[in-house]
Amino acid sequence: MKPKDEGKIDEIYAATLALVKEQGLSGITMSMIARKAGFATGTVYIYFANKEELIVKLFDKSINDYTSYYFAGYDPSSPFKVAFHTIWMNMLRYSIEHFDEMVFIEQCFHSPFISEDTRKATKDRLLPFRELIERGKKEKLIKQHDASWIMLFVRGSVRDLVKHCTYHQLKITDEFKEAMFEMCWDGIRD
Amino acid sequence: MKPKDEGKIDEIYAATLALVKEQGLSGITMSMIARKAGFATGTVYIYFANKEELIVKLFDKSINDYTSYYFAGYDPSSPFKVAFHTIWMNMLRYSIEHFDEMVFIEQCFHSPFISEDTRKATKDRLLPFRELIERGKKEKLIKQHDASWIMLFVRGSVRDLVKHCTYHQLKITDEFKEAMFEMCWDGIRD
DNA sequence: AAGATAAATGAATAAATATTCATCTAAAGA
DNA sequence: TCTTTAGATGAATATTTATTCATTTATCTT
Numbered sequence: 001m002k003p004k005d006e007g008k009i010d011e012i013y014a015a016t017l018a019l020v021k022e023q024g025l026s027g028i029t030m031s032m033i034a035r036k037a038g039f040a041t042g043t044v045y046i047y048f049a050n051k052e053e054l055i056v057k058l059f060d061k062s063i064n065d066y067t068s069y070y071f072a073g074y075d076p077s078s079p080f081k082v083a084f085h086t087i088w089m090n091m092l093r094y095s096i097e098h099f100d101e102m103v104f105i106e107q108c109f110h111s112p113f114i115s116e117d118t119r120k121a122t123k124d125r126l127l128p129f130r131e132l133i134e135r136g137k138k139e140k141l142i143k144q145h146d147a148s149w150i151m152l153f154v155r156g157s158v159r160d161l162v163k164h165c166t167y168h169q170l171k172i173t174d175e176f177k178e179a180m181f182e183m184c185w186d187g188i189r190d
Numbered sequence: 191m192k193p194k195d196e197g198k199i200d201e202i203y204a205a206t207l208a209l210v211k212e213q214g215l216s217g218i219t220m221s222m223i224a225r226k227a228g229f230a231t232g233t234v235y236i237y238f239a240n241k242e243e244l245i246v247k248l249f250d251k252s253i254n255d256y257t258s259y260y261f262a263g264y265d266p267s268s269p270f271k272v273a274f275h276t277i278w279m280n281m282l283r284y285s286i287e288h289f290d291e292m293v294f295i296e297q298c299f300h301s302p303f304i305s306e307d308t309r310k311a312t313k314d315r316l317l318p319f320r321e322l323i324e325r326g327k328k329e330k331l332i333k334q335h336d337a338s339w340i341m342l343f344v345r346g347s348v349r350d351l352v353k354h355c356t357y358h359q360l361k362i363t364d365e366f367k368e369a370m371f372e373m374c375w376d377g378i379r380d
Numbered sequence: 381a382a383g384a385t386a387a388a389t390g391a392a393t394a395a396a397t398a399t400t401c402a403t404c405t406a407a408a409g410a
Numbered sequence: 411t412c413t414t415t416a417g418a419t420g421a422a423t424a425t426t427t428a429t430t431c432a433t434t435t436a437t438c439t440t
Contacts, residue, residue: 386436403421
């Protein structure tokens with residue numbers, strides 16, 4: 001018998017992400033995905049029962065990717081600013097290297113494919129970040145605001161920044177990264 | 191003869207925005223829009239030649255709304271921090287009061303309806319904000335970074351923050367607004 | 381090398397959606 | 411009031427898109 005080529009799943013995912021970045025979730029069809037991945041339309045249905053399953057599985061994978069990126073190399077026992085810097089740079093790196101995933105996740109949040117519950121569950125994934133913020137508050141290094149407010153403040157700026165740079169093909173230099181980090185840090189520090 | 195009821199256009203717009211917020215641009219159909227607005231499907235085609243025209247016109251209107259909101263009551267001759275505060279609060283107010291428009295604009299940027307050129311033209315609308323930032327740099331009140339970087343930093347945090355509050359039905363108190371403004375300001379000031 | 385099995389194909393079919401249009405109102409002007 | 415005109419309707423049609431399936435192809439097992 002001929003074995004399933006599991007690598008094809010990743011090619012289908014990649015094609016879908018590329019198309020969503022270009023056209024949005026509303027602009028893509030199963031045959032476009034197949035063509036972009038280099039297969040016949042029917043092949044996609046060997047790996048996914050239907051369009052919804054494809055979207056939902058890709059969403060799960062994307063959420064996993066993004067969480068593991070955020071906390072890569074994060075050592076909770078290191079000094080607060082070091083730990084914060086690690087996570088901040090990880091956020092930036094994720095947004096740059098997985099820009100299409102980020103766009104896809106955002107689009108899914110406003111789509112019939114992803115439920116309210118799934119969206120809320122996603123927040124829990126950021127628990128380690130929340131704990132770090134709480135620690136920073138306890139150590140009196142950052143402002144005593146609600147941790148959610150601080151997380152939003154930090155993540156929001158990272159994301160919009162990467163979007164802008166990607167759309168305008170601006171190079172994200174180390175100087176730029178450090179300038180942005182500095183603004184974030186000055187914003188939250190006590 | 192029976193006159194066209196131009197008020198219907200706004201009802202169609204409102205229905206479209208509401209649906210896009212719930213379902214995303216991918217999840218809406220012309221008959222859904224008509225039903226939500228309380229008309230027959232065909233009625234929508236009296237006011238708009240087709241779906242694309244509806245989306246594009248609503249996009250234009252939304253972009254106009256958002257620019258006029260941003261600069262409402264803005265007096266370029268007032269002290270820098272006052273002027274900045276005005277625009278910042280306007281951004282926040284727009285994001286809150288026209289949340290669905292904001293979501294719609296974002297979705298349009300990744301859709302087949304809006305061209306690359308249109309997207310880029312949108313940036314020019316923020317020229318007065320850019321000029322204000324340049325002035326702040328000249329007066330040595332804020333950091334000497336590229337104005338784009340500072341604009342991104344400011345807008346990104348406002349938007350993500352409103353999204354979060356809307357999704358979680360959190361009340362946006364005056365205390366919250368001031369805390370967020372303070373973080374932004376501390377982030378950019380020299 | 382031959383048989384068996386499941387993947388791959390893409391044209392055919394089903395389902396969903398956009399758009400039209402014959403018919404029916406409602407308002408304006410005579 | 412009557413006529414005229416254009417808006418409103420929603421069922422019918424056209425178009426697009428998802429999904430299936432008979433056929434072909436590739437790989438594994440013996």
